[in-house]
Amino acid sequence: MKEKNPWHTPATIIITVIGVIAIVALVTVAVLQNRPVLQKYKYGIVLDAGSSHTALYIYEWPAEKDNNTGRVEQKYSCKVKGKGISSYANTPEKAGESLNECMQESVKQVPKERHHETPLYLGATAGMRLLNLENSLASDKVFQAVEKALQGFPFSFQGARILSGQEEGAFGWVTVNYLDDRLKQGLETTGALDLGGASTQISFVSDNYDISESPSNSVTFRLYGNDYNLYTHSFLCYGKDQALLMALAHQTKSGPKTIVDPCFHPGYLEQKQYSVLYDSPCVSARKPQNPTTTFSHTGAGNFTQCQDVVKKVFNFTSCQYSRCSFNDVFQPPLQGTYGAFSAYYFVMDFLNLTDASTPLETVKQKLASYCATPWNQIVQQHPTIKVKYLSEYCFSGTYIVTLLTEGYNFTSESYANINFIKEIKGSDAGWTLGYMLNLTNMIPAEAPDLPPLPHAGYVSVVTITALLLFVLVILSLFCFCPGFKKQPHIV
């Protein structure tokens, strides 16, 4: 006699098969219905026409989610060869031509079917601000040439313009906090420090400060349901190239034939032209009366003396507000952490000083020893680095430390809150992303309604519930239907 398995009745087999089919069907429908839609992307292009060079960035985001949950990421970047567009004041057509190579590459990078709907923006910063101050006709011509060149590409060109200093500072802050996911999550924000060639920006949220004390330094945002009261200031002429010109102008007031500059390495010697040095609105007013045509620029390599020279480019004597940074500019108390990018990063990275755990005192000691290193030794140690950059790292490092401590009032303690960064999660830190997010209304004022569960959680809950229901049905059949009870079958 063989006991037959009581589950092997036609009824249980049919119920089991139907049950399994039902569960598979239920889970499949739920997963398909709620699966993220096949990823199609949209694109936006921003040209950052800086004082020293132009860079192109292509951003990409999932097509279905452009106004709430989708992340915008940098897909591609291209460094335009040559100098910034403001350097083409005398040959404006060349400013337009200079953009062709990167633009042609963008045509390949963005899928063809998206070309016509991809917005293209050009924002110019301090180089064009200075050219506009000096010669507005020349700056208009440069813009005309650039616009003509950009209109020749298949994208949706949205115009070329000069950003105000407030915009440049505020959009840099938006970029850093967007990439760090601080805005969407309503987390404490991080400040943004941007050091360009011709201007520098500081932007941060400081609680309990009175906006009305200096309304021009205040920008208010409502992003993802949170209000932000941002302090921002852009110092024209305080980018590292113009600051160097100002420091040299201080040392050549009397029009000497030779200067011994503590911000350059011992043994450094270069003949420089007065006409080139004073060819900028940041210094032109200080031009000596009867200078020789050239002067010998020699180095002494002394950090402390270099700091004294650098301090002379700041004016600390007057402040009409409750507190100031420098040049009679209001600045509320520093607060929180800061991301320092562009030249802050390039310079501190070269000097191996980007580690946030390096104390300010150590930074100064390392700079002092770097500045004191003879020029021929520096050149030998770094054969691949552009000589112009190489010769200026001592000045630039000293300028950065002086700007942060004497200018913005960072102390040994608060200096530890500065992170020197180039990019965040693969996207470069800078104003361009924030500018595009703003112009495409990609950051909503109110928090988007998100589904209560993430997709994976939703699928798990549906699967587990279906399984539980199935087990429950089988158990109840087993308990309450007599035909399902275990019975010996006599064969």
Ligand SMILES: O=P(O)(O)OP(=O)(O)OP(=O)(O)OC[C@H]1O[C@@H](n2cnc3c(O)ncnc32)[C@H](O)[C@@H]1O
């Ligand atoms: O914001 P503005 O003032 O318009 O200027 P920019 O946008 O052209 O300025 P960048 O941040 O691109 O660069 C800032 C400065 O850093 C310089 N720079 C770029 N790469 C560098 C490197 O690797 N080492 C040293 N300096 C560098 C560059 O020449 C500028 O003087």
Ligand SMILES: [Ca+2]
């Ligand atoms: Ca810049």
